[in-house]
Amino acid sequence: MKKKVAFATCVQLGQSCIEEILRIGGELDLLICLKDNKAKNKSGRIYLDEIAATYNIPLLKIDNINDDEVLNTLKAHEIDWLFIIGWSQIAKREVLNTPTYGCIGMHPTLLPEGRGRAAIPWAIIKGLRKTGVTMFKLDEGVDTGDIIAQEAIYLNETTTASELYKKVDEMHISLITNNWDSVVNNRINLQKQNENSATHWPGRKPEDGEILNVMTMDEAEKLVRAVTHPYPGAFFKDETRTLRIWSAITNKRHGEIKLSDGYLIPIDYEIEVEL
Numbered sequence: 001m002k003k004k005v006a007f008a009t010c011v012q013l014g015q016s017c018i019e020e021i022l023r024i025g026g027e028l029d030l031l032i033c034l035k036d037n038k039a040k041n042k043s044g045r046i047y048l049d050e051i052a053a054t055y056n057i058p059l060l061k062i063d064n065i066n067d068d069e070v071l072n073t074l075k076a077h078e079i080d081w082l083f084i085i086g087w088s089q090i091a092k093r094e095v096l097n098t099p100t101y102g103c104i105g106m107h108p109t110l111l112p113e114g115r116g117r118a119a120i121p122w123a124i125i126k127g128l129r130k131t132g133v134t135m136f137k138l139d140e141g142v143d144t145g146d147i148i149a150q151e152a153i154y155l156n157e158t159t160t161a162s163e164l165y166k167k168v169d170e171m172h173i174s175l176i177t178n179n180w181d182s183v184v185n186n187r188i189n190l191q192k193q194n195e196n197s198a199t200h201w202p203g204r205k206p207e208d209g210e211i212l213n214v215m216t217m218d219e220a221e222k223l224v225r226a227v228t229h230p231y232p233g234a235f236f237k238d239e240t241r242t243l244r245i246w247s248a249i250t251n252k253r254h255g256e257i258k259l260s261d262g263y264l265i266p267i268d269y270e271i272e273v274e275l
Helices: 012-023 050-056 068-076 091-099 118-123 160-184 217-226
Strands: 007-009 032-036 059-060 083-084 100-109 128-137 149-155 232-237 240-249 263-273
Touching: 007 012, 007 100, 012 050, 012 160, 032 068, 032 160, 059 068, 068 091, 068 100, 091 100, 118 160, 149 160, 217 232, 217 240, 217 263, 232 263
Parallel strands: 007 032, 007 083, 032 059, 083 100
Antiparallel strands: 100 128, 128 149, 232 240, 240 263
8 A cells, every 4th residue: 555645845845846746646645834924035935835726735834843733634644754855943753753654854965974054055165076865764863864865966166056956956856756656655775874974064154155365266266156046145345345246266366356375256246335
């Protein structure tokens, strides 16, 4: 018997997964999304009303994934697996244990590398040549659960956050395509993460995108690529204005912004005048 599946998301990455499940003929028994007034400014925020209505799937709008309302609804629909994708609230033990077999998440690194936050910017800042997306069974830790499947993404010295975000979205879809049948027929093979290889990446804030004169050309150029769209962008401040920089090149001899070993030349940028 195929398992009953629910899906919780409020971002585009999750919606892409839902659309792929439906495209390949899969069925979803419940959709969960934040209430409309929640996280309005979250990057990639989406609403599931249209897709729920189109496919006649029950939709639950909530304040928090750990609310009693969620637990009761999962029980009422006899959910076997719950996907939680692109959800910033941490699911607690009771939520994880309510579906018959548990909860499934995705993380945009090759776990156990890069547990934590801001995976796309960090991959570029760290100069990685390979990252990826991991589908895994959620536990009470942060990105520590058993691995269901992984697929790799390759980067080069020009990869931007915009490009990597698109590849991550595509990889979410690919993982759904390649593993959906195993999930609904309960044929997944779980692999423990190697704790000796685990790394943890901290969260990032918009102010972390500031370009400083003490940076090297390599550091500044990577930062610009790492926090361009869909992120808030790199910026450089002088006495009267702020340059919001979406793309740039470097030069050892001349340029707009002096760095420790050369110059940064903004290509696509906006001028924000200080009042």
